[in-house]
Amino acid sequence: MEYDVVVIGGGLAGLQTSRLLAMRGLNVVCLDPYLIGEVIQLTGLFVQEAFEELPFPQDLFGSGLSRITVHAPAGNTLSVEHPHYRFYVADMPALLEWMAREAKHAGATILERHRLVELVPTSTGMELQVQYPGGDPFTVTSRFVLGADGPLSTVAACLGLPRYRRFLHGIEEHYQASDMGEGNIHWYFGRQLAPGYLAWVIPAPRGYQVGRAGLVRAGWSPARALDVFVEQVREQFELGELTFRRGGVIPCAGPRPVLVKQRAMLVGDAAGLVSPLTAGGIHFVLQHARRAAYLVGRYLETEDPRLFRRPLPPEVRRRMVMKRCVRRLYEWVSADWLLDLGMKVVPAVLRTRLVKRAFYGSKKGRNRLWMPVPEEE
Numbered sequence: 010m011e012y013d014v015v016v017i018g019g020g021l022a023g024l025q026t027s028r029l030l031a032m033r034g035l036n037v038v039c040l041d042p043y044l045i046g047e048v049i050q051l052t053g054l055f056v057q058e059a060f061e062e063l064p065f066p067q068d069l070f071g072s073g074l075s076r077i078t079v080h081a082p083a084g085n086t087l088s089v090e091h092p093h094y095r096f097y098v099a100d101m102p103a104l105l106e107w108m109a110r111e112a113k114h115a116g117a118t119i120l121e122r123h124r125l126v127e128l129v130p131t132s133t134g135m136e137l138q139v140q141y142p143g144g145d146p147f148t149v150t151s152r153f154v155l156g157a158d159g160p161l162s163t164v165a166a167c168l169g170l171p172r173y174r175r176f177l178h179g180i181e182e183h184y185q186a187s188d189m190g191e192g193n194i195h196w197y198f199g200r201q202l203a204p205g206y207l208a209w210v211i212p213a214p215r216g217y218q219v220g221r222a223g224l225v226r227a228g229w230s231p232a233r234a235l236d237v238f239v240e241q242v243r244e245q246f247e248l249g250e251l252t253f254r255r256g257g258v259i260p261c262a263g264p265r266p267v268l269v270k271q272r273a274m275l276v277g278d279a280a281g282l283v284s285p286l287t288a289g290g291i292h293f294v295l296q297h298a299r300r301a302a303y304l305v306g307r308y309l310e311t312e313d314p315r316l317f318r319r320p321l322p323p324e325v326r327r328r329m330v331m332k333r334c335v336r337r338l339y340e341w342v343s344a345d346w347l348l349d350l351g352m353k354v355v356p357a358v359l360r361t362r363l364v365k366r367a368f369y370g371s372k373k374g375r376n377r378l379w380m381p382v383p384e385e386e
């Protein structure tokens with residue numbers, strides 16, 4: 010079987026690039042070892058800019074959330090609200106199924122239950138060994154490969170790129186609840202609860218998603234930390250029956266230094282495209298998918314390797330590196346007593362501005378950075 014592009018991974022990055030490449034008239038196949046939407050790792054909290062990338066149907070989301078309450082380790086809280094900005098929690102299995110339908114509609118082929126096991130560059134493209142459960146590996150050839158296979162990317166490993174080493178480990182449960190209160194997003198900080206990151210309670214369709222993510226250390230179990238946290242908040246949020254549990258790793262050291270090698274490019278989490286500060290990846294992943302699809306499409310038309318000189322806008326890489334520095338600083342100074350002290354002594358106005366900036370971002374010029382490449386604007 011010979012394709013123009015083989016996309017490895019049927020997550021947000023893989024489905025979006027498959028759709029965009031197929032729309033350019035390319036012969037595209039997207040592989041995933043599972044059924045689309047069968048294995049979900051993420052919370053699915055969408056920032057509102059994500060809707061600029063793809064017109065997701067609104068019925069795949071809960072109602073918009075605009076208020077965030079931050080809880081310091083000692084229990085004191087700070088709430089911020091934005092008059093116009095909204096976060097939305099997605100029904101992730103349904104959303105990925107919808108994206109797969111859109112990709113197929115554009116002409117892409119989706120091969121579920123197919124896993125990439127080996128990838129070898131050839132003079133004209135790439136040769137892939139692909140396997141489905143119980144079957145022998147078979148060969149697929151393609152002019153280009155997009156590695157959208159998540160943080161533990163097989164494509165990156167096959168290309169001999171250094172292993173990505175710094176991850177947050179996230180775990181989350183969904184509980185049914187009848188009373189959803191005012192619909193606040195709650196973030197909880199604390200070194201025992203979530204070293205290096207935070208825990209959350211988020212109103213989701215038909216209940217609450219309760220989770221935590223942090224750096225894993227010897228003798229500290231993320232699952233046990235979540236159990237303790239759930240007991241801590243169960244009464245307050247009147248958590249009912251457990252509906253599902255999910256989790257995974259989040260790259261938190263910013264983009265990999267090398268994203269393109271031979272005729273392959275990494276995209277989304279495989280490329281490390283997650284904010285080191287907020288650990289949000291959805292919006293970056295969708296933006297990066299658009300850029301990757303554009304670059305690969307043009308490359309296959311022109312064979313001009315100069316297109317890959319900047320697989321990421323330099324400004325985006327620079328901001329990610331800056332956020333990584335802030336993260337390192339936070340990991341270093343985030344003793345509970347310091348966080349508590351910060352919440353007490355930093356004036357409320359400044360705290361509010363900082364929290365707003367961290368979670369709602371500064372609007373100016375962000376999307377402009379992601380326009381495909383300057384000469385095409």
Ligand SMILES: Cc1cc2nc3c(=O)[nH]c(=O)nc-3n(C[C@H](O)[C@H](O)[C@H](O)COP(=O)(O)OP(=O)(O)OC[C@H]3O[C@@H](n4cnc5c(N)ncnc54)[C@H](O)[C@@H]3O)c2cc1C
Nearest residue numbers: 018020021022051052053054125158159179277278290291
């Ligand atoms: C617990 C948790 C909560 C999160 N919550 C949020 C959130 O609320 N908001 C937000 O913005 N971001 C969140 N993130 C980050 C977000 O998940 C990612 O940035 C985004 O989903 C990454 O999409 P992706 O398509 O790049 O990778 P993934 O979603 O990881 O998709 C990779 C796909 O590749 C497939 N694959 C892997 N290996 C192979 C192989 N060998 N062959 C073929 N296919 C393969 C996998 O099956 C998978 O379907 C969260 C992450 C975690 C772990």
